[in-house]
Amino acid sequence: MQAVYATQKKKTIVTVLVLTVLIMTLLPLQAAKAADSVPYDTYTYDYWETIIFTPAPYIPGETISGVSLGVGALNDPQGIYVASDDSVYIADTGNNRILVLEQDLKTVRDVIVTFDNNGTTDSFNKPRGVMVTGDGTIYVADTENRRVIALAGGKVVKTIENPQAEILGENFDFVPLKVTVDYAGRVFVIARDMFQGIMTFGEDGEFIGFYGTINVTITLWERFWRALSTQEQRARGRLFIPTVFTGLDVDPAGFVYASNIDGDGKQAVRRLNPKGEDVLRKGSNEHVGGDIALFGSSASAYSGPSNIIDVAYRGNGMYSLLDSRRGRIFTYDYEGNLLYIFGGMGQLAGTFRQPTAIAAQKDRVLALDAVRNELITFEETLYGELINEAVALRYGGDEAQAVEVWQQVLRLNENFELANAGIGKAYLTAGENELAMEYLKKGMDKQNYSIAFKRWRNDILKENIGWILTAALCTITAFTVVRVVLKKRKGSVQDEGGDVFDA
């Protein structure tokens, strides 16, 4: 009996050992899987405006607080810009300084605290915006000093302050928040409480005028109520003022991307041409405002319009928007199609508490958080990389090459409508109408599907027109013959009858 017990015990020990080894070997796998998952939802909206979850296009990379760089913690950072040499400029608002990081984000190139202002030493006061031109001139929106200054080699080369113009009024308080400069040297400034639009300044710093004004739209219903209400009610009611711009970026062609807060959640970004007209393409669903306002309890994490506070031009016509309400980053292509959404609020690394600014550094996305006081980086995954690549190929007009990339995207996410539509369009160009129809239908591209369908229909008609016409002709002839024969027979029967009668 004892022996039996012993063997059984031995058996259990062996099993336990084997199991432990097994688990130990499996655990690292599990851990790796956990690291792959991201602390936020990644999704897109499909044609029917329902949420489709996707693989993560971007995963959190590093979080940089400034301490690791040896320059002390960031304090309420509000502005970020990536220069043409991929160095990163951060407006460290609370510390009254501009940080310049090397492109690897590991070393500090420069900390600008003081500078030479026409012979005297000067400093910033809560600078909120920073921008660097191609020749290395740094433009800073020096918010509390109420000026925009351009620095080159530690010296002030241009100051924009206290702009004078009739439309600005006598006691205009110029509080610059964001600044950007186009290739022609025009300076674009978002100023606090400036509802008329973005302020533009010439090369010498003189005020030119407003740019990209957002017009107020009053619905018929609101107009009706305003007509009914009394003077006092109108005074107490909601003001119909245009929304203000929140963030700026400029693309190499000189088009200004300006984000704004849209209460309807429809259009939260504008692409302004040199004349200040919005030339943004809005995609098939006319929606470039972040989350599509969904209502109902099941979608509460997504309902309500996004609060877009910054925009970053990503290259190849792509741009990303940063939502401060739910901490999401929305990326669109040049046609206004939503590519992917990532990011979220939370306490984990790689999530936001109060996002303030966004910038793109090659394939990386950089964002600032004013409560965490950190710079958060997002690294692209294979999925994100493939989409970026395909969009770049399409933007360059290379649809045929894009097809291969779209095929790979589909392998990772077969519900991606843009990929299906892209492949369908390429087949359409190649004349493969039937395949084009299949993919365009999956991609919900009705216009191009219609074209493919028409070609396919024509082909079928052309191929078969011969026998269709022959068959039609034969049927008609047969009918006529039968009719004539029947008539004759009837006639002959009558004749016979007549004969019979006669007889």
Place this chain on the structure above:
Amino acid sequence: MRKYFSRERTQYMFGVLSRPIDSFYEIRYRDKGSIPLAVICVLCLAVLFTVNRVFAGFTVNEVNPLMIDGIAEMSSFFVLLGLFCVGNWAVTCLMEGEGRMRDIITVAGYAMLPITLILGPATLISNFISIEEAAIYQILLIIGIAWTAVLLLIGIMTVHNYTLAKALITLLLTFLTVLILVFISVLVLDLLNQIYGFFYSIYTEIIFRF
């Protein structure tokens, strides 16, 4: 059974399409109508409606296939037409209408015939058209709906022996009556629900105690 689906009655049903006034007159005063045929009409329309939503061509179909609930859509046709019949009957009773309930049901059912006949072919055609030709499909549907509306109006006029103006007024009043009916039924349902909840809580109370 023979009586309801006789050749004569079927002929009168289709006769409504070409000679609505005469046919509705015969239906009312010579009992040429058939309630089962009217119900079949509505059933066909209900089925074809859902079929249209699912199978209409990709180029013209603006319905999310995931949002289609066939049973609910089909039964809603019967509920709506039922409400219309009850509402119209209630109003016309007070407004010297000569039509009986069965005439109203027959009119409501037979009037659906044009759109029922057009919806099937229109769905078929929609699968063979491009976006530029979508107008053909839309015009077909508009014709069907307009024809149905005209038939309904003429039917109500004829069976109640009304003038056009009076028929229009009764239709408006019918609409209001339907609203009241819906309101009251929602109220009653809510009340019943609360009564049920009351007794159910008593039941659970007793169950947990003993």
